[in-house]
Amino acid sequence: MSDILLVITNMPDAATAGKLAQQIIDARMAACVNQLAPCSSTYRWQDKIETASEVPLLIKTTQAAYPRLEALIRAAHPYELPEIIAVPVSVGLPAYLDWVNQQTNISKE
DSSP: OOOEEEEEEEESSHHHHHHHHHHHHHTTSOSEEEEOOOEEEEEEETTEEEEEEEEEEEEEEETTTHHHHHHHHHHHOOSSSOOOEEEEOOOOOHHHHHHHHHHTOGGGO
C-alpha cells in the first residue's frame, strides 16, 4: 500500500488558490497541486443554506508531509472552517508515486 495522499481543499477565488498552491510547492509539502476551474458549492453553515463559488485544489502529498500541509492550509485559509480532506491513494503508477515521495522529502531543502 502506498503512503501517498490526495488532499482536497477549496479556496474562495483563483488568486488565493494560486498563492496557496505556490506556498505548498515551495515548502515541499506536495509534489503537485492542481487548481481546478471554479465550481458552485452548496452547504449548510450556521443553520443557513449557503451557495458560494470556490476553486478546488487537488494536492498530491505523502502521509509524512500531511501534518505540515494541514497546518499550512489552516494558517493560510481565509475560511473559519476550511475543507481539508485526505484520501489515501491505494494504487497508482509506481514511477509517479515514487516522484511524489521524492518531491515531498524535506531533506532535499
